[in-house]
Amino acid sequence: MARFCVSNSPILIATGLSLLVVGCGKSSDKPTTTDTSATSVEPEMKPSSDELMTQAREIFKPIPVNAPALPGNPATAEKIALGKMLYFDPRLSVTHSISCASCHNIGLGGADDSPTSAGFHGQRGARNAPTVFNAVFNFAQFWDGRAKDLEEQAGGPLVNPVEMASPKEHVAQQLAALPSYHAAFARAFPNDPDPVSLANAQKAIAVFEATLITPSAPFDKYLRGDATALDATQKAGLALFMDKGCSTCHSGINLGGSMYAKFGQVEAPDVKYRPIGDKGRGAITGNAAEDYFFKVPTLRNIALTAPYFHTGSEQDLAKVVNVMGRTQLGLTLTKTEIDQLVAFLGTLTGDQPQIAVPQLPPSAASSPPPDK
Ligand code: HEC
Ligand code: HEC
Numbered sequence: 001m002a003r004f005c006v007s008n009s010p011i012l013i014a015t016g017l018s019l020l021v022v023g024c025g026k027s028s029d030k031p032t033t034t035d036t037s038a039t040s041v042e043p044e045m046k047p048s049s050d051e052l053m054t055q056a057r058e059i060f061k062p063i064p065v066n067a068p069a070l071p072g073n074p075a076t077a078e079k080i081a082l083g084k085m086l087y088f089d090p091r092l093s094v095t096h097s098i099s100c101a102s103c104h105n106i107g108l109g110g111a112d113d114s115p116t117s118a119g120f121h122g123q124r125g126a127r128n129a130p131t132v133f134n135a136v137f138n139f140a141q142f143w144d145g146r147a148k149d150l151e152e153q154a155g156g157p158l159v160n161p162v163e164m165a166s167p168k169e170h171v172a173q174q175l176a177a178l179p180s181y182h183a184a185f186a187r188a189f190p191n192d193p194d195p196v197s198l199a200n201a202q203k204a205i206a207v208f209e210a211t212l213i214t215p216s217a218p219f220d221k222y223l224r225g226d227a228t229a230l231d232a233t234q235k236a237g238l239a240l241f242m243d244k245g246c247s248t249c250h251s252g253i254n255l256g257g258s259m260y261a262k263f264g265q266v267e268a269p270d271v272k273y274r275p276i277g278d279k280g281r282g283a284i285t286g287n288a289a290e291d292y293f294f295k296v297p298t299l300r301n302i303a304l305t306a307p308y309f310h311t312g313s314e315q316d317l318a319k320v321v322n323v324m325g326r327t328q329l330g331l332t333l334t335k336t337e338i339d340q341l342v343a344f345l346g347t348l349t350g351d352q353p354q355i356a357v358p359q360l361p362p363s364a365a366s367s368p369p370p371d372k
Contacts, residue, residue, distance in 0.1 A: 039066045040065045040066060041065075042064060042065055042066070043065065043224055044224070044225075045223075045224050045225060046224060046225025046226070047225065048225065049225065049227045050227060052235060052238065052239055053222065053223070053225070053227065055242060056222070056223060056238060056242065057223060059242060059247050059251050059252075060219075060223060060247075060251060060252065060253070060255060061223070061252060061253045062215070062219075062220035062223045062224055062253070063134065063137075063213055063214060063215040063216075063217070063220055063253055063300070063350060064213070064215065065215045065216070067136070067207075067210045067211040067213060068136055068137070068210055068213075069210075070136075070149075070150070070151070070206055070207060070210055073151060073203045073206060073207060075207040075210065075211075076188065076207075078184070078187040078188045079188040079189075079203070079204050079207050079208075080204075080207050080208050080211060081184070081188075081358070082184045082185060082187070082188040082204040082208075083188075083203075083204035083205045083206070083207050083208025083209070084208045084355070084358050085181075085184065085358045085360055085361070086100075086201055086204060086205050086208075087099065087100045087101060087205055087208055087209075088100070088101050088357060088358055088360065089360050090102070091174050091178075091360075091363070091367075091370075092174060094370070094371045095370050095371060096369075096370035097370070100132075100205070102117075103117040103129045104129060104131070104132040106212075106352075106353060106355050108304070108305075109131055109133065109301045109304030109305040109352070110131035110132040110133035110135075110212060110301070110305070111128075111129050111130065111131045111132075111304075111305040112129050113306070113307075114128075114129070114307075114312065115128060115307050115311065115312030115313060116128060116129075116311075116312055117129045126275075126277075126278060126311070127143055127278070127310050127311065127312070128307065128308075128309065128310055128311060128312030130142075130143065130297060130298075131298070131300075131301060131304075131305050132209055132212055133212050133213065133214050133300065133301055133352075133353070134212070134213050134214060134253070134254055134257075134298055134300045134301075135150060135209060135212075135257075135298075136150060136209060136210040136212075136213065137213075137252070137253045137254045137257055137298070138254060138256075138257030138258075138295065138298065139257060139258050139259070139295075140295060141153040142295070143280065143294050143295055143297075143310040144280050144281050144283065144284050144294065144295065145260060145281060145284065145295050146284050149206070150205070150206035150209050150210065151202050151203055151205075151206040152202070153206075154201070154202040154205040154206055154209075155198065155202050174367065174368060175196055175201075176196070177363070177364055177366045177367040177368060178361040178362075178363065178364065178367060179361070179364065180361030180362070181196065181361050182195075182196060184361070185197075185200060185204075188200070188204055189203075211353065212353050212355075213350075213353070214300060214301055214349075214350030214351055214352060214353070215350055215351055216350055216351045217300070217347060217348050217349055217350035217351075218230055218234070218347040218349075219238075219344075219347040219348050220350065222238075222347070229347075230344075230347055231343075233339070233340055233343045234340075234343045234344050234346070234347050235344075236340040236343075236344075237340035237341045237342070237343045237344025237345070238344045238347075240337055240340055240341055240344075241341060241344055244325070244329060244331060244333075244337075245328075245329050246324065246328075246329075246341075249261045249296045249328065250296060250299055254298035254299070254300055255298060255299040255300060255348065256295075256296045256297045256298040256299055256300075257295065257296065257297070257298045258296070259295075259296055260280075260281050260290070260293040260294065260295055260296065261293060261294070261296050261328070262290075262291075262292050262293050263280070263292050263293075263294050263309075263310070263327065263328075264292055264327050264328075265327065265328045265329075266326070266327060266328060266329060266330035267326055267327050267330060268327070269323060269327045270323075272311070272313050273309050273311060273313050273314065273323065274292060274309075274311070275311065278310070278311070279291045279292060280292055280293050280294045280310070281293035281294065281295075294310055297310075299345060299348055300348050300350065301348060301349050301350065301352075302317065302345050302348055302349075303317065303345060303346050303348070303349050304349060308320045317342050317345065318338050318339070318342050321333065321338050321341045321342060321345075322338055325338075
């Protein structure tokens, strides 16, 4: 489905540090208040009704119902609206065919259902696209943690040669040539005399992504005190998940996203899952002791985001659980245990974001054409 271009890619947004804009920056447009940033009341935590629930509450946390605030980048309805437009705008890619939504499809659990994503001219990178849903709760971004947060991450794909492959001039020219973007940037950054910039695009995308959270999964209801939210098999899976040691790595709000760990902590995985060439964190830090360390991925909505692993090399969640038992814990799990663990993982699917596809600024006669 949306694999249009390249394979490896960090292309979209990040390319153009200098988005030159002509005649923008009039901040006379008054910010208008919309309902985009409406907040809901956080459900209460009822007293724990059993020991399993008490144990789970020490290790995991429910997803909040409201988007978390980003330090130094306050959310406004106008900024979220701009970030949403940029997220969906394929004209930020050099071929005008790929947007963030191509590889992080809102209807596919925030991922793309493909082992590796096709980016610029169908080129593929070496890694599976992680979900953007709940990514705001991860302590770092990318499989190897090379971006510290969503704002920094959003700079990568626009310009990545295998993703959106947009030379920064292209991003700059596009935004400059789309007059409606000038007003949208000015509304989102009313105090900035020169609001149309790549840096502001990254900020806007980050606040939009922070709204892509999936609260109210059965597991969240359970953590909040509803003992009936999980059935007996799912509870048995939760107990195994904690007792066997999965939760030593997969913990917190995201059941992951809070540490790095070696893929192959106890036993080396098959090379189809962990090819020799991708050293993960070790390639970033230059420390051989961290070779094959990856960010422990979130397990939120895991039932929606096959295929699995950083290589996207396994389609079957039961097989993934089996591999995890062996490679991370040195355990041979029984068929019943695997079924129970998979049943528990199914309780991590929350309410999916309801996003209306935004109307994008129409291209003008002066807009640069797509580069074939
Ligand atoms: C061509 C496909 C493609 C496009 C287009 C793309 N991404 Fe990604 N994205 C990926 C892949 C693959 C990774 C993992 C790369 C890695 O870890 O080395 C990734 C990683 C991420 C992550 C990190 C998530 C995590 O848990 O580590 C976020 C957030 C993200 N992308 C957001 C975006 C945004 C925002 C855009 C648009 C500006 C975008 N992506 C465009 C494929 C894509
Ligand atoms: C020592 C830390 C550690 C332990 C223990 C651990 N995992 Fe993982 N898990 C990881 C890492 C790291 C990855 C990413 C592997 C990769 O693709 O590079 C991962 C990946 C996964 C994935 C695939 C996620 C995705 O989006 O591709 C699932 C599912 C999973 N683990 C479930 C489990 C279960 C169930 C257990 C217990 C049987 C477990 N894990 C134990 C570290 C751990």
